[in-house]
Amino acid sequence: MTDESPRSSVGTLVLLRHGESEWNASNQFTGWVDVNLTEKGIAEGKRAGSLMREQNVLPDVVYTSLLRRAISTANIALDVADRHWIPVIRDWRLNERHYGKLQGLNKAQIRDEFGDEQFMAWRRSYDTPPPPIEAGTEFSQDGDPRYDGIDVPQTECLKDVVVRMIPYWEETISQDLLAGKTVLVAAHGNSLRALVKHLDGISDDDIAGLNIPTGIPLRYDLDENLSPLNPGGTYLDPDAAAAGAAAVANQGAK
Numbered sequence: 221m222t223d224e225s226p227r228s229s230v231g232t233l234v235l236l237r238h239g240e241s242e243w244n245a246s247n248q249f250t251g252w253v254d255v256n257l258t259e260k261g262i263a264e265g266k267r268a269g270s271l272m273r274e275q276n277v278l279p280d281v282v283y284t285s286l287l288r289r290a291i292s293t294a295n296i297a298l299d300v301a302d303r304h305w306i307p308v309i310r311d312w313r314l315n316e317r318h319y320g321k322l323q324g325l326n327k328a329q330i331r332d333e334f335g336d337e338q339f340m341a342w343r344r345s346y347d348t349p350p351p352p353i354e355a356g357t358e359f360s361q362d363g364d365p366r367y368d369g370i371d372v373p374q375t376e377c378l379k380d381v382v383v384r385m386i387p388y389w390e391e392t393i394s395q396d397l398l399a400g401k402t403v404l405v406a407a408h409g410n411s412l413r414a415l416v417k418h419l420d421g422i423s424d425d426d427i428a429g430l431n432i433p434t435g436i437p438l439r440y441d442l443d444e445n446l447s448p449l450n451p452g453g454t455y456l457d458p459d460a461a462a463a464g465a466a467a468v469a470n471q472g473a474k
């Protein structure tokens with residue numbers, strides 16, 4: 221073997237954004253609000269499972285957020301892939317970005333009221349958090365028992381998600397990958413953007429242009445430094461992923 225020998229993969233990471241949720245369908249900012257999947261979202265979960273089965277991408281372990289849209293999508297997909305029996309680990313650090321005071325509000329209305337620039341800064345800038353949500357209001361998570369012992373955020377920008385997620389990635393998910401496992405991470409548009417930013421070394425500016433479609437598995441083959449052998453990852457259905465990412469980018473325009 222010379223230094224030029226091809227790097228080999230130690231582990232396979234599969235990122236899966238939940239299927240369409242009720243608030244994706246109604247175009248509302250969601251964040252940590254625990255909304256259900258729609259019928260379309262359930263179908264997307266099943267399709268994700270078929271894609272994994274057909275392409276022989278079979279997880280050994282699954283990590284999810286604490287939100288039912290990610291938990292349900294993982295359950296549905298793993299059932300179809302016949303991997304419903306694998307170990308599961310859930311952690312709040314995989315939750316969607318907390319959308320602050322915007323949680324529950326309609327994206328098109330916010331864009332109309334505040335203009336394109338502010339709307340995009342809140343949605344996609346790296347370090348501009350939306351205004352904080354008030355404790356005790358309808359869409360705040362303070363007092364939710366699943367977050368006992370956690371300093372529940374009142375808002376987050378993407379940078380805040382990177383700060384909470386990457387230590388968790390290094391301590392847990394990375395260890396499974398280094399042990400040679402195929403790991404499914406079922407999470408959210410912005411928590412997965414934080415992870416992809418880290419994996420692909422995307423700059424703070426360029427991450428604004430990256431959108432993750434609902435319900436399509438994104439596979440990364442990682443070397444022993446957990447560097448992608450396939451930078452950018454490989455969607456198991458690339459055409460559907462491109463169409464889905466364009467639809468996410470366009471939200472708020474309706």
Ligand SMILES: O=C(O)[C@@H](CO)OP(=O)(O)O
Nearest residue numbers: 248249250251316343409
């Ligand atoms: O509302 C949200 O929580 C997210 C994901 O659905 O939306 P956006 O894509 O606008 O960041």
